[in-house]
Amino acid sequence: MLVFWRAFLVSAVFASSVLARPHARLRHPKKWAKKLAHLEVLAESEDSQTPVEFSTTAKAPKENIFISLTDDEAAAVISFLHKQPALNLTATANATAWDNAIEVIDLVQPNKTDALAFLDHNEPAPPRYALARIAFGATQHPYLQDFIVGPLPITNASTYASLDWQTTSGSSKIRNFNPDDDLVTEWNLKVTKTVADIVLDLLNGTVTGSDDDDFDIFGIDPLWQEEIDGKQRTILWNTYWRFPSGDAAIFDGETLLPQGLFFKSDITGRDSSKWKVLGWLYGGIFYETTAKFRKAWKSEGFVKYELNMPSAWIGTDRTGDALPADTLSPPVAVQPSGRRFAVDEAQKYVEWMDFSFYFTFTRDTGLRLFDIKYRGERIIYELGLQEAIAHYAGNDPVQSGTSYMDTFYGFGPYAFELAPGFDCPTYATYLNSTFHAAELSTTHRNNICLFESDPGYLMQRHTTSAYLAVTKNVVFTMRSVSTVGNYDYNFDYNFMLDGTIEIVVRASGYIQSAYYAKNDEYGYRIHDGLSGSMHDHALNWKVDMDILGTKNTFVKHKVVPVQVKYPWSNHTRSTMKVERVRVENENEGKLNWPANGGAMFIVENSDELNKYGEPRGYKIAPSRGGAGMYLTIQESSNLLKSQGFATHGLYVSKQKDTEVRASHANNDYDPGHPIIDFDKYFDGESINQTDIVLWVNLGMHHVPHTGDLPNTVFTSAQAAFLITPHNYFLHDTSRVTRQMLRIDYNSSGVQLVNQFGANQPDGMVNLTALQNNYHDYEGDVAVRKFPYDPLHPFNNTESIV
Numbered sequence: 001m002l003v004f005w006r007a008f009l010v011s012a013v014f015a016s017s018v019l020a021r022p023h024a025r026l027r028h029p030k031k032w033a034k035k036l037a038h039l040e041v042l043a044e045s046e047d048s049q050t051p052v053e054f055s056t057t058a059k060a061p062k063e064n065i066f067i068s069l070t071d072d073e074a075a076a077v078i079s080f081l082h083k084q085p086a087l088n089l090t091a092t093a094n095a096t097a098w099d100n101a102i103e104v105i106d107l108v109q110p111n112k113t114d115a116l117a118f119l120d121h122n123e124p125a126p127p128r129y130a131l132a133r134i135a136f137g138a139t140q141h142p143y144l145q146d147f148i149v150g151p152l153p154i155t156n157a158s159t160y161a162s163l164d165w166q167t168t169s170g171s172s173k174i175r176n177f178n179p180d181d182d183l184v185t186e187w188n189l190k191v192t193k194t195v196a197d198i199v200l201d202l203l204n205g206t207v208t209g210s211d212d213d214d215f216d217i218f219g220i221d222p223l224w225q226e227e228i229d230g231k232q233r234t235i236l237w238n239t240y241w242r243f244p245s246g247d248a249a250i251f252d253g254e255t256l257l258p259q260g261l262f263f264k265s266d267i268t269g270r271d272s273s274k275w276k277v278l279g280w281l282y283g284g285i286f287y288e289t290t291a292k293f294r295k296a297w298k299s300e301g302f303v304k305y306e307l308n309m310p311s312a313w314i315g316t317d318r319t320g321d322a323l324p325a326d327t328l329s330p331p332v333a334v335q336p337s338g339r340r341f342a343v344d345e346a347q348k349y350v351e352w353m354d355f356s357f358y359f360t361f362t363r364d365t366g367l368r369l370f371d372i373k374y375r376g377e378r379i380i381y382e383l384g385l386q387e388a389i390a391h392y393a394g395n396d397p398v399q400s401g402t403s404y405m406d407t408f409y410g411f412g413p414y415a416f417e418l419a420p421g422f423d424c425p426t427y428a429t430y431l432n433s434t435f436h437a438a439e440l441s442t443t444h445r446n447n448i449c450l451f452e453s454d455p456g457y458l459m460q461r462h463t464t465s466a467y468l469a470v471t472k473n474v475v476f477t478m479r480s481v482s483t484v485g486n487y488d489y490n491f492d493y494n495f496m497l498d499g500t501i502e503i504v505v506r507a508s509g510y511i512q513s514a515y516y517a518k519n520d521e522y523g524y525r526i527h528d529g530l531s532g533s534m535h536d537h538a539l540n541w542k543v544d545m546d547i548l549g550t551k552n553t554f555v556k557h558k559v560v561p562v563q564v565k566y567p568w569s570n571h572t573r574s575t576m577k578v579e580r581v582r583v584e585n586e587n588e589g590k591l592n593w594p595a596n597g598g599a600m601f602i603v604e605n606s607d608e609l610n611k612y613g614e615p616r617g618y619k620i621a622p623s624r625g626g627a628g629m630y631l632t633i634q635e636s637s638n639l640l641k642s643q644g645f646a647t648h649g650l651y652v653s654k655q656k657d658t659e660v661r662a663s664h665a666n667n668d669y670d671p672g673h674p675i676i677d678f679d680k681y682f683d684g685e686s687i688n689q690t691d692i693v694l695w696v697n698l699g700m701h702h703v704p705h706t707g708d709l710p711n712t713v714f715t716s717a718q719a720a721f722l723i724t725p726h727n728y729f730l731h732d733t734s735r736v737t738r739q740m741l742r743i744d745y746n747s748s749g750v751q752l753v754n755q756f757g758a759n760q761p762d763g764m765v766n767l768t769a770l771q772n773n774y775h776d777y778e779g780d781v782a783v784r785k786f787p788y789d790p791l792h793p794f795n796n797t798e799s800i801v
């Protein structure tokens with residue numbers, strides 16, 4: 001591997017220059033210095049050379065077998081499916097709730113067994129298969145089902161079958177108890193019409209289905225399946241949300257405007273004439289019928305609560321007294337010598353310093369990384385988000401009944417174009433990505449960015465009375481942001497010069513809040529009629545680590561207090577030790593980060609020892625905010641059997657081609673009977689020196705306070721974990737970089753300045769040329785896939801939001 005050799009060489013060179021200096025306080029055997037001395041010459045000459053030619057275009061060593069389907073592949077799959085009589089499909093553009101229609105087309109990730117045979121041996125690329133998620137509406141019992149279609153390209157040898165082997169339920173089918181959106185909207189309007197006078201009185205507004213409605217009516221997610229009189233009923237609790245208006249009309253602040261009136265409906269079945277109103281809630285009082293609610297409202301002593309009205313407070317624009325000097329430009333970053341990483345844009349493959357990886361983009365989870373190598377060795381086979389839960393609580397049924405599982409909505413569709421100079425540095429590399437849903441291929445331009453940056457603190461430093469040694473910390477980041485409804489999730493994958501990878505999530509955007517009445521145990525009152533509505537975020541990452549092969553073990557190296565009597569003392573001493581514990585069985589695979597950071601969690605290859613006899617491994621550790629947080633509610637009444645990955649901080653399971661995801665985008669339809677119940681992955685199998693997968697949670701117990709208005713800010717709403725070499729190398733690998741400095745000095749002054757060949761940049765920076773043109777912001781570009789018009793592949797369609 002070329003990358004490896006370059007790294008090795010430079011690292012040896014640096015070691016030699018340190019060891020050869022007579023006044024450096026040597027701690028290493030002298031013979032090392034001797035052995036490396038012959039490299040000194042090379043060091044000098046290399047250091048004085050002009051910068052080497054660097055190509056910013058990489059060529060992926062192998063084709064990217066994880067890459068998303070092309071528009072043509074998706075179109076061919078859609079067309080193939082339309083020819084299958086048994087599916088009885090209607091073109092999505094024409095489909096009603098009573099038709100069968102394609103929802104999503106994506107790639108079926110190749111089985112790891114096949115992928116490794118291709119990546120590591122000279123086996124052919126595994127055949128490509130598409131996932132087709134189809135909504136079956138042409139029945140009294142509508143459902144969704146995932147199919148595997150292929151191999152691709154579509155030929156007369158291609159087939160389709162239910163994609164059952166990636167499920168724990170045995171079937172990718174799931175019931176849809178709420179297929180008729182239009183009927184629900186009609187129903188809501190019909191119900192609210194019966195209390196229009198009360199709504200006007202209590203909420204000071206109207207809702208009739210017209211363009212100038214004051215309210216939006218929406219409610220719980222997922223829906224409840226409640227047993228009433230021995231029968232399973234589909235329950236929807238709704239509330240009124242005020243549309244932003246007036247000064248605030250442009251702002252997306254609806255989730256800050258809950259109005260405090262709720263109604264419960266039984267919407268079982270597809271015949272809405274059989275649906276029923278099961279009660280009303282206002283001011284914490286439940287009324288079993290509309291008549292009882294009306295009677296109470298008319299009666300004396302009926303308590304009316306304060307209105308929650310929009311105005312400038314929901315806007316995110318600048319407000320308040322000007323800050324001093326704030327009309328002056330803050331510092332900006334520049335990239336003086338151009339891009340220092342290489343990208344194969346066609347293959348979605350990246351090389352930065354000693355790292356390389358492939359990436360892809362999916363409808364359900366957005367960005368995913370594969371085959372992450374450091375110095376030519378795979379560290380991680382697969383890295384990516386699995387699911388994001390936002391579990392609310394409150395004294396009202398809508399907050400209590402809200403537990404979003406955001407892959408239902410998808411992280412792909414909502415990963416919008418990034419703003420250069422804000423989301424990512426101006427000089428970042430921006431890439432597009434595409435997802436295929438509703439028989440449209442939608443490309444979001446510039447929704448992934450790649451860049452190096454200086455995080456503003458050093459990698460290393462040391463000073464003595466004779467010298468100063470400092471090393472820059474240069475971080476390479478791959479970023480995307482998904483705005484799923486009210487919330488914006490920023491995802492970072494950070495790569496560092498010491499071989500560390502950090503996974504970061506930050507949240508901003510509008511909170512979903514609650515009406516304040518009687519809600520004080522579930523959050524703070526943060527505005528006139530508003531409570532912050534406490535909720536837990538739990539986001540799960542799959543981290544399929546492969547340390548020097550696939551045979552790995554998860555170990556805990558605990559730091560424990562002990563009492564020891566040493567031969568050199570007659571007194572027992574209170575001290576501490578390192579206690580090594582192997583997690584050898586899936587029964588022990590559900591873990592939490594220890595209190596007080598009292599253990600290191602390491603994935604090691606117990607059979608690969610370093611020269612000192614220690615197993616080589618990578619440590620996984622919390623690094624920011626709510627790393628390892630999991631849901632407070634362990635047996636959620638909303639999520640039922642769909643929260644198995646969010647009851648602990650992290651999990652270790654045996655890798656299986658049948659256990660690819662922690663969650664399924666369609667679990668939300670029937671969380672009590674999920675397609676994937678993560679808990680079932682834990683069946684006591686041995687995970688001793690075998691292929692293991694980590695499932696790591698990041699999260700936040702979010703009790704919004706006044707500072708969450710108008711939007712939550714990234715400073716406090718972030719969490720991260722890192723994966724870092726642990727006895728894997730024999731020394732810190734960041735010694736390889738030239739971006740370091742040693743100054744030797746004594747009382748006569750500076751005696752030596754060693755910049756290791758990295759001279760300070762010079763010349764002029766033309767800031768005008770670096771300005772961004774925000775009028776270029778483009779939005780969505782969608783391609784209709786059925787029928788496919790290859791002559792007009794870029795027809796604009798409306799944005800999906």
Ligand SMILES: *[C@@H]1O[C@H](CO)[C@@H](O)[C@H](O)[C@H]1NC(C)=O
Pocket residue numbers: 091093094786787
């Ligand atoms: C939709 O229906 C119309 C009217 O039946 C038909 O002409 C059209 O071809 C259909 N569109 C698609 C994409 O099937």
Ligand SMILES: *[C@@H]1O[C@H](CO)[C@@H](O)[C@H](O)[C@H]1NC(C)=O
Pocket residue numbers: 088090098099100138
């Ligand atoms: C096929 O779907 C249509 C609705 O698109 C439905 O009317 C028809 O009954 C379905 N046919 C079968 C055989 O299920």
Ligand SMILES: *[C@@H]1O[C@H](CO)[C@@H](O)[C@H](O)[C@H]1NC(C)=O
Pocket residue numbers: 111129165657658
């Ligand atoms: C992937 O592995 C599963 C489980 O072993 C198997 O059922 C399936 O056929 C494999 N898929 C492909 C495309 O080879």
Ligand SMILES: *[C@@H]1O[C@H](CO)[C@@H](O)[C@H](O)[C@H]1NC(C)=O
Pocket residue numbers: 156157
């Ligand atoms: C499949 O397609 C090939 C090439 O178009 C053709 O030669 C072959 O006869 C077809 N096979 C079947 C079973 O239809």
Ligand SMILES: *[C@@H]1O[C@H](CO)[C@@H](O)[C@H](O)[C@H]1NC(C)=O
Pocket residue numbers: 204307309
């Ligand atoms: C109620 O609505 C009316 C008409 O929109 C408005 O003039 C009035 O100020 C509102 N009352 C309150 C208390 O907000």
Ligand SMILES: *[C@@H]1O[C@H](CO)[C@@H](O)[C@H](O)[C@H]1NC(C)=O
Pocket residue numbers: 345430431432445446781
């Ligand atoms: C992204 O898409 C735009 C069209 O919207 C195209 O001009 C540009 O070349 C694409 N960028 C990349 C890196 O593919």
Ligand SMILES: *[C@@H]1O[C@H](CO)[C@@H](O)[C@H](O)[C@H]1NC(C)=O
Pocket residue numbers: 567568569570
């Ligand atoms: C322990 O105590 C004994 C008896 O007082 C003494 O002889 C011995 O030297 C002590 N050992 C150490 C290690 O201090």
Ligand SMILES: *[C@@H]1O[C@H](CO)[C@@H](O)[C@H](O)[C@H]1NC(C)=O
Pocket residue numbers: 584606607688689
């Ligand atoms: C686990 O693997 C290690 C290293 O290969 C081995 O020494 C140990 O005996 C194994 N444990 C069990 C329970 O098999």
Ligand SMILES: *[C@@H]1O[C@H](CO)[C@@H](O)[C@H](O)[C@H]1NC(C)=O
Pocket residue numbers: 745746747748751
């Ligand atoms: C400082 O270091 C230089 C180079 O080693 C040496 O020549 C000089 O005498 C030193 N000065 C003092 C005051 O030690």
Ligand SMILES: *[C@@H]1O[C@H](CO)[C@@H](O)[C@H](O)[C@H]1NC(C)=O
Pocket residue numbers: 766767768769
């Ligand atoms: C700086 O860049 C701008 C825009 O590209 C250009 O018009 C201007 O001439 C440049 N100025 C200098 C000093 O090069």
Ligand SMILES: *[C@@H]1O[C@H](CO)[C@@H](O)[C@H](O)[C@H]1NC(C)=O
Pocket residue numbers: 784787788789792795
């Ligand atoms: C795309 O746009 C062209 C030009 O406006 C139009 O003729 C064509 O029918 C459109 N194709 C589709 C699939 O909408």
Ligand SMILES: [Cu+2]
Pocket residue numbers: 507511535537702712
């Ligand atoms: Cu939150």
